Amino acid sequence: MIRPLIIKATIHSITAVATGHFEVRLDSRELAAAIPGQFVHVRTPGTLRRPISFSRLDRAQGRVGILWQVVGAGTRWLSEQPAGSQLDVLGPLGHGFPAPQADRPWCLVGGGVGIPPVFAALEAWQDVVQAPITAVLGARREDLLTMGDDFRDRIDDVRITTDDGSRGGRGTVLGPLAHWRAQNPNGQVYACGPTAMLAQVAQVCQGVEHVYLALEQRMGCGMGACLACVVLAQGKHGPEWRRVCHDGPVFAAEELIW
Amino acid sequence: MKGVNLEVAVGAVRLANPVMAASGTFGFGPEYADLVNLSRLGGIAAKGVSPDPWPGNPPPRVWETESGLLNSIGLQNPGVEVFCREDLPFLAAAGTRVVVNVIGHTVDEYCRVVERLEAESAVDAIELNISCPNIKEGGLTFGQDPIHAAEVTAAVRAITRRPLWVKLSPNVAEPERIAEAVATAGADAVTAINTVLGMAIDLKRRRPALGGLSGGLSGPAIKPIALRVVYQVAQAVDIPIVGIGGIRTAEDVAEFLMAGASAVMVGTATFADPTTMERIIDDLPECLERLGVTTPIELIGQALPGRL
Incomplete structure (x- = not known):
């Protein structure tokens, strides 16, 4: 797994893909090596970054997509950034999906x-x-x-x-x-x-x-340090809180307690 | 500029520079090690540790506010035994000062943690957390009453000769009275401030946004509150003060030093920019030069009455 970096990534394009939803393509060879299910923590003018998952990972072109819905001031600010400008992104973060098995539907x-x-x-x-x-x-x-x-x-x-x-x-x-x-x-x-x-x-x-x-989950640091974004999971000694940012965001369904 | 001496001391604890990571925002050290050169920091205050594992509060545990951050983590931690076995060795090798934040529900629980830490040589200072707003009993209760604050401080003082810092709450009418009480009871320094009690309402769900209902406010929103507490405490006690609350820049550090702090901690700012502490350390020499001093120590208490 690649270690997280703080990257100034140039916006190749930004597109309104649905009502209130935007997709940005970012030029970054480092991020393109990420695993589906991982995410980036994007800096906005607010106190916290915004966690956004990869929508595409194009290793050949060294370009990734991230797609978000505008829900507040931070995501609105993101949707107003023009192509050619740079975003401060921290990533890739978290554990992504495992590779699927070849023989199962x-x-x-x-x-x-x-x-x-x-x-x-x-x-x-x-x-x-x-x-x-x-x-x-x-x-x-x-x-x-x-x-x-x-x-x-x-x-x-x-x-x-x-x-x-x-x-x-x-x-x-x-x-x-x-x-x-x-x-x-x-x-x-x-x-x-x-x-x-x-x-x-x-x-x-x-x-x-x-x-x-x-x-x-509502996320703080994105690095596993602040213990904000927890979900209840089955631990060795009973139920325990696990970090979505660091232990996840991908979990096997049987790990989780609803 | 590179050769500037940024050393400060919090009592007997000498720091390479005045900038430490605040407890609860920096995990146990390794979480940020890919992005931050830990050996450059003045110190790291580890996340609060209790005698036994604590589960923490239900999510949501954080909520962004204007210029701030509300949290209700609830001091989730694996307990002092696991901390000493699995986390402390990393901190010990990080090349910086190690401050261990200690939490408990009762005087006895605080003492059990400190007793266990006595066996560890890597602990440079103990920070007694009597001010966390996110647990129902203990914690803040000790920090709101001079008698209780003195009681827990004295009990811990009796079992350790290690540098003992006590972290103060801003959620009291006169923080300086608590500072006086813990100083008399044997504290070597105070940390000021912990988070400010607050609440957010989630419009969609029509209820308090945090799983713990209320939480602790941090970030730039509380910097003026923190400066006021540091300024008042500095006039009430002779022991050193570690300033904390909304610090993001070298200028913020200078303000806290002038208000009477000997060193500072940076917390919430790390979330938006993990390199904040290193950037502050890089910027400090030029900031000091602009202020006409050559070391941070010269700034300490400059804004206090009688020093102007």
Whole structure:
């Protein structure tokens, strides 16, 4: 694993990819060597950096994508930075997804702003997996869905849901996921999204051996020092808090206590 | 500029420069070792350690505020035994001063930690944390009452000859009274200040934002509060003061020294820029020159009455 660096990375492009969602492509060979599921901690004018997962890792070009939703002053500031300017990014941070197994059907589940990291996983390991690959993507509304076309460019089986039915099936990712799981008892699942969604993904996938979840949590340092971004996990001596930034953000579903 | 002597002393503890990492913001040292040259720091205050493991508070544990940061970590730590076995050896080899922050619910718990630390040669100073707002009993309770503050200080003093610093709370009417009490009880220095009690409301969830409901405010928002406490404590006691609260620049350090601090700690600023402490150390010589002095020691207490 690459050690974290503080990098002044030039913005190659910045694009509004959905309502209130932006994707930046950053030129950085160092970051391009990261693992899907890892993240960068981006400096803003505020007291804390903002943790954002990689949406793409292009090692050949030495370029990465990060994609975020504007939720406050820090992410708004980020969305106003022009191409050609530099961002102060700390990364790559955390533990990413493990490489998928070649012979197991693979389901990538992304909810809202959790879609980008599972796309990075698809991009990195599509060629590794010889079994069928399925993506289940969910958003609240059609205009909030990101990266649908990126998935369709790579795989045929992309199932989309929206809370209001404005695109794809009405409902959440859990419906299509349960369907997939019933048909693929020996499958593997990589998911990222809101904590409530991941809790249900874990439940739907109980008994599936390879379920990996990328979590989000309010984060402080990003380096494992401040113990802010914890989740409850099964420890050797009972439940314990683990750090999303350092022990995660990717956890095996069976480690976590909901 | 490189040859400037930045050495200071907090009582018997000599520091290569006045800039230390604040407890709770720098883990046990290795977390930031990829980004920070630890041997350049004046010292590192390790995260608070208790006699037994403490689980900490439910998340969310941090919330950004205007010019500040609220936290409710709840002093999660693995306990003094694990700390001594797994974490202290790294700190001992880091090439800087090691300050161990000690926490407890009762006088006996503080004493158990300090007793265990007596077996370790790597501890340069003990920082008694009687001011954390994020635990229900002990902690802040000791820091809000001169009698209790003196009691825990005296009890620890009786079992260690190590340099003993006591970290003060700003959440009292007269911090200088607490400082006087712990000085009389045998403290070698005080650290001022711990975080300021505060709260944030999460509009979406319509409830307090932090899992622990209220929390401790840190960052630039509390710098004026910290300077006021340091200034008042400096006039009340003769023991040295370690200043802390919202420090981000060499100029901030100079302000704390002028208010009466002998050294400082940097905490929240490290989160946005992990190189903050090294940058301050780099900037200090030029800052001192601009202020017409050659060492940090000359600035100590310059703003106090009678020194103007």
